[in-house]
Structure formats: C-alpha cells, structure tokens
Amino acid sequence: MHILVTNDDGPPSNQSSPYVHSLVTSLQSAGHTVSVVLPHTQRSWIGKAHLVGKSIKPTYFRPAPLSESNGRLSNTGTTSARPLPEDSNEEEWILVDSTPASCVQIGLHHYFKSRGPIDLVVSGPNYGRNTTAVFSLSSGTIGGAMEAAVCGVRSIALSFAFFNRNDDPAIIAAASAHSVKVIDYLAKNWDPNAHLYSVNVPLVEKVGERKTLWTEMLQNRWTSGSCFQEIEVPEEEDEGAEEVEMQMREAEERAGRKEQGVEGASSGYNTPTGANHVRYTHKHFKWAPRLKDVYQSVEDAEPGNDGWAVKEKYTSVTPLRANFMHVAGFKGELEL
Structure with a gap:
C-alpha cells in the first residue's frame, strides 16, 4: 500500500515526538510505500482545524537512521528549506507550518503523484492515548484522520498509550510492529460503514501477545468545572x-x-x-x-469502551464515522 503518515506531535524528537520514526520504519519494513507530511512543530489538541488566511511554507526533513543511545531512540535528522534533487535516493519528509488536517490535504493533493495513489492515511502515533470522547473531540491525531475521511480516503488514527515515559526502544519497536499488523488487518477487512478507525496501543511488554479488542468510544464529559x-x-x-x-x-x-x-x-x-x-x-x-x-470516567464505566481497554493494557480499535450524527426522530416543522 501507499500510506500517507501525519501526526500532531511534529518531527521526530525524544521530548515531543518519539514514536513516528519507529512506525514509519516498521511500515517500510512490511513492504509499504510511506510518504510523510508532518506539522513542523507541536500541534496537539487542535482537532481538525485549518489556519485560515495563513500561507503554508514547507520545509524538508531528512531522518537519520534509527539507533539506540543510552536506552533511548536517536531519531533526529536535518531540516532544509529546499527539497532534495530528484535524482537523490535519500529519504525526505515534508514539514508544514500548519495543522495535521492541513498536512493531510497537502499530502493527498499536492505531493507524491509519482508514487501512485494514496491508499490509506495513518495519523500518529500520538504521544499518549486518545481514548474517550473528551480527548478524541480535541485530538489533532484524530483530526488528521477525520480530514482524510472527509476527502474520501480510508484513515486510521493511531495513539500509543504510555504508563510511564521511559521510552524503552524495545517496547516502542514492539508497539510499532503490532500497529502494522493492526493496520494491515483493518485495511484488508475494512468495514463499509466505517470512515476511520481510532487505534490505541498500550506501551507495555509483549503487547503483540495481549488482546486486541473492538471497542466503543466512552462518552464522557468535563465534570469539574472550567478547563x-x-x-x-x-x-x-x-x-x-x-x-x-x-x-x-x-x-x-x-x-x-x-x-x-x-x-x-x-x-x-x-x-x-x-x-x-x-x-x-x-x-x-x-x-x-x-x-x-x-x-x-474510565474507572466508573462498564467494560467494553476504549478507555477501559487501554487501562487493562489491551489494544483498542474503535470504528468511527466522520460526521456529527443527528439525533433521530425530529421531522417536520417547528411550531413555535
């Protein structure tokens, strides 16, 4: 498959975006063609927004090979204002000074024509879980996948749920490999009623041996007053x-x-x-x-939702539709 990858955490960084390079490498190792367009900086909690009136200026990121240093992944690279020449074989990602949703639009319509049509958009892996309605409605990771869905392209929002931030390279690599299996399964068994899927993978040992569950999204809300x-x-x-x-x-x-x-x-x-x-x-x-x-809200909820699954350290897969679904039963004229 030709897969477009974006995220809301920006280019590889041990501090703010430690997972995207591992996922891209795992997808490539599985035989997929991977094109990458990322925000040039952190864009979390921005949903499916676009920056109206702003001209977007791309830069070009050249990732260094993955390596392990002092127990952490070393996955930085170099950034240039100009793209590589066409005859270069060096890997290059595109960074744009905008949002995940804008990255998807630009990736789908303005680059990568020579690589063939994009079959799937993967937004993530997010640095942290995106479970429950409160998180998901504001998530830039899910916002990027939503943007792809309203463009008619299948998409998956992928999040890595951490329980500590040690960023063990072996656990990240295992989560990436497991994610590729989930992505391949969903792509081959896509439900016609699903516009996108939200996938949450816990960063735990032997994640590939733990359950992967279909879940519903926990419908919760802010209850303690102002944010x-x-x-x-x-x-x-x-x-x-x-x-x-x-x-x-x-x-x-x-x-x-x-x-x-x-x-x-x-x-x-x-x-x-x-x-x-x-x-x-x-x-x-x-x-x-x-x-x-x-x-x-997760503690109080019954089993079966996405928050509960991640709490139990299972992988959660939630089919979603890219719309605000209306409430049924209201028809005709309002008589005021």
Whole structure:
C-alpha cells in the first residue's frame, strides 16, 4: 500500500515526538510505500482545524537512521528549506507550518503523484492515548484522520498509550510492529460503514501477545468545572505548546492523584447594586484541564469502551464515522 503518515506531535524528537520514526520504519519494513507530511512543530489538541488566511511554507526533513543511545531512540535528522534533487535516493519528509488536517490535504493533493495513489492515511502515533470522547473531540491525531475521511480516503488514527515515559526502544519497536499488523488487518477487512478507525496501543511488554479488542468510544464529559485557571497578570511570555504538552504527559503519569489547579474560581464578573449593566473584572486565564475527570470516567464505566481497554493494557480499535450524527426522530416543522 501507499500510506500517507501525519501526526500532531511534529518531527521526530525524544521530548515531543518519539514514536513516528519507529512506525514509519516498521511500515517500510512490511513492504509499504510511506510518504510523510508532518506539522513542523507541536500541534496537539487542535482537532481538525485549518489556519485560515495563513500561507503554508514547507520545509524538508531528512531522518537519520534509527539507533539506540543510552536506552533511548536517536531519531533526529536535518531540516532544509529546499527539497532534495530528484535524482537523490535519500529519504525526505515534508514539514508544514500548519495543522495535521492541513498536512493531510497537502499530502493527498499536492505531493507524491509519482508514487501512485494514496491508499490509506495513518495519523500518529500520538504521544499518549486518545481514548474517550473528551480527548478524541480535541485530538489533532484524530483530526488528521477525520480530514482524510472527509476527502474520501480510508484513515486510521493511531495513539500509543504510555504508563510511564521511559521510552524503552524495545517496547516502542514492539508497539510499532503490532500497529502494522493492526493496520494491515483493518485495511484488508475494512468495514463499509466505517470512515476511520481510532487505534490505541498500550506501551507495555509483549503487547503483540495481549488482546486486541473492538471497542466503543466512552462518552464522557468535563465534570469539574472550567478547563481554565485564573492567574495573576503574566509577567513572562506564554509557555510554548511543547512545554504545556509535556506538563500534560506528566499529569498522565500521575493519573488518579489529586488534580492540580485553583479551586473556587469566581464567577467572572461583579454586578454593582442598582446597576443595569454587568461590570466585568479584568482577568487572565491559563488552560489547565482537569484530566482526573477523564480517568475517573474510565474507572466508573462498564467494560467494553476504549478507555477501559487501554487501562487493562489491551489494544483498542474503535470504528468511527466522520460526521456529527443527528439525533433521530425530529421531522417536520417547528411550531413555535
């Protein structure tokens, strides 16, 4: 197959994108033609967004061979503003300063014509799980797969669920090899009612010997109030996306512990006595979602959903449709 790979974590990096090179190498070793278009930087939690009004400028990434160094994968490479000459045999990936969904559009329609039609889009592997509705609705990984689906191309959103961030090269390699088996199976046995699949592979030893389960997506919600925390007037520049994402990955390791953040935030405005208009208090906010809501919903749910499967360290495969499905039973005119 000709497979287009994208992600929302950006080019290979031990800090923010440690899995994509391993997956690409595993797909190539299985005989697939792999073309790669990635965001040039971290684009997590961006869903299926496009950056309206922005001109996209590609750069070109040349991955170095995978190797193991001090127990970690060394998978960096070089980036150039210009592509390799056409007669070069060196591997080259495309980086674009936009979103996963934009990467899919550009990869499907503007590159790789000489390699033949793209048969499948794989978005991922995400650095962390994408289970339950709360995570999935904001996921750039799933957003990229959704974009492919609405372009009429089969797609798989792939996420690697970690329980610690040791990034053992052997476990990553096994997860990549297992993912290739799942991808090949789904491609050969594609259900006509599925537009895409969300696959979550746990980073555990002998993952290929553990169960791979069909699951439903756990329908959950935020229950602890705002995902924003009131802060004092910031004195420094905002944190970068990679720093915030790293903090969230650390929070995943602490799943089940007491959540962090400010409790008892005020309502956001003051209403003077006798006034007819609201007088708003000037405030600053920081995005600080309470991930405990997600993990608690998984603990409270019955078996069979994607969150439960990953908690039990099984691979979860969830068939999805790329739409907002309407609620049945409403027809005719509204009589107001």
